[in-house]
Amino acid sequence: MNTSAQNIPLEPATRAAFPFTALVGQPQLQRALQLAAIDPSIGGVLISGPRGTAKSTAARALAALLPGAPFVTLPLAASLEQLVGTLNVEDVLRDGQVRLAPGLVARAHGGVLYVDEVNLLPDALVDALLDVAASGVNTVERDGISQQHAARFVLVGTMNPEEGELRPQLLDRFGLSVALANPVDAAQRTAILRARLGFDENPDALGEQHAEDQRALSAALVAARAVLPRLTWSDEVLNHAAACAIAAGVDGMRADLVMLRAARALAALEGRDEIATADVDAVAELALAHRRPEGSAAQAPNNSAAPQQPKQNPEPRKDLLAASAPQGDWGALPAQPEGTAKVQKIAGWPPKKA
Numbered sequence: 001m002n003t004s005a006q007n008i009p010l011e012p013a014t015r016a017a018f019p020f021t022a023l024v025g026q027p028q029l030q031r032a033l034q035l036a037a038i039d040p041s042i043g044g045v046l047i048s049g050p051r052g053t054a055k056s057t058a059a060r061a062l063a064a065l066l067p068g069a070p071f072v073t074l075p076l077a078a079s080l081e082q083l084v085g086t087l088n089v090e091d092v093l094r095d096g097q098v099r100l101a102p103g104l105v106a107r108a109h110g111g112v113l114y115v116d117e118v119n120l121l122p123d124a125l126v127d128a129l130l131d132v133a134a135s136g137v138n139t140v141e142r143d144g145i146s147q148q149h150a151a152r153f154v155l156v157g158t159m160n161p162e163e164g165e166l167r168p169q170l171l172d173r174f175g176l177s178v179a180l181a182n183p184v185d186a187a188q189r190t191a192i193l194r195a196r197l198g199f200d201e202n203p204d205a206l207g208e209q210h211a212e213d214q215r216a217l218s219a220a221l222v223a224a225r226a227v228l229p230r231l232t233w234s235d236e237v238l239n240h241a242a243a244c245a246i247a248a249g250v251d252g253m254r255a256d257l258v259m260l261r262a263a264r265a266l267a268a269l270e271g272r273d274e275i276a277t278a279d280v281d282a283v284a285e286l287a288l289a290h291r292r293p294e295g296s297a298a299q300a301p302n303n304s305a306a307p308q309q310p311k312q313n314p315e316p317r318k319d320l321l322a323a324s325a326p327q328g329d330w331g332a333l334p335a336q337p338e339g340t341a342k343v344q345k346i347a348g349w350p351p352k353k354a
Contacts (some may be wrong), residue, residue: 017064042175044155049180069111118157
């Protein structure tokens with residue numbers, strides 16, 4: 001038996017992350033990821049778009065931007081136990097101690113949990129994942145025994161709409177969403193190509209080029225996290241967020257809460273002491289786009305106190321109905337009067353009495 005192959009030393013694989021500040025043409029995506037990184041309770045970011053639009057690149061770049069943040073990928077074939085963990089019941093029965101086998105959400109604590117093609121995951125897996133992402137707490141249960149542990153991470157899910165959609169119930173559980181499109185501007189595509197090719201040829205050189213911007217943004221995210229609890233929402237901001245949600249026609253209150261949390265994160269990122277209605281407007285579409293009923297367009301909130309009168313449906317005119325009736329169609333001939341005759345006897349039954 002040839003064992004020479006077993007003695008070949010394996011070189012550890014290292015993969016540098018693309019600098020977050022070097023991303024080209026994705027300002028909304030960058031803003032959404034930064035807000036979710038400041039306040040993970042927003043509920044993560046869903047990135048929808050065609051192949052090759054830097055969805056996974058942006059997620060990895062965000063993790064590299066956060067100090068000491070792990071980057072964990074959820075595979076499509078993962079089981080629920082691999083995601084949330086499991087308890088060793090045999091240890092409980094033997095020595096009375098609960099031992100937790102941690103899952104991927106525990107490994108992602110303090111970092112980024114990336115789910116590619118989230119629309120292809122089983123609904124039960126997505127539901128459990130979104131529960132943990134929104135609450136920051138993971139509960140593991142087995143045979144009547146449960147244990148909890150902290151699991152605060154930035155959830156980033158990506159999907160290609162051509163491969164299927166998420167159910168509306170699951171869409172609503174994602175905090176923010178960004179829909180990407182193929183760049184159609186030649187100058188922008190050239191800038192993307194220049195940055196990508198430069199990174200592939202010499203990632204260290206591109207990293208050094210953006211090192212100062214990366215450090216500044218990383219420090220700004222850490223500072224924003226620290227001041228976040230000190231910022232409060234005024235009644236004006238609360239009313240404006242509610243008006244935006246009503247104008248969008250969304251179900252439930254989750255959109256309002258996400259808008260307010262995202263507006264607070266934006267104010268903290270920009271170093272302000274107060275949350276303004278302009279902050280709500282800046283993040284509204286990120287929170288409403290995937291929750292807005294299908295077919296409805298974005299519109300400004302209606303703050304008018306005057307009640308709207310319901311539209312009256314006028315009774316259709318008979319002459320218009322007659323004019324719109326199909327003419328000469330065999331299946332729509334006009335009714336013709338026909339005479340009737342009294343039935344005297346049918347198959348032995350006596351004649352019906354008047």
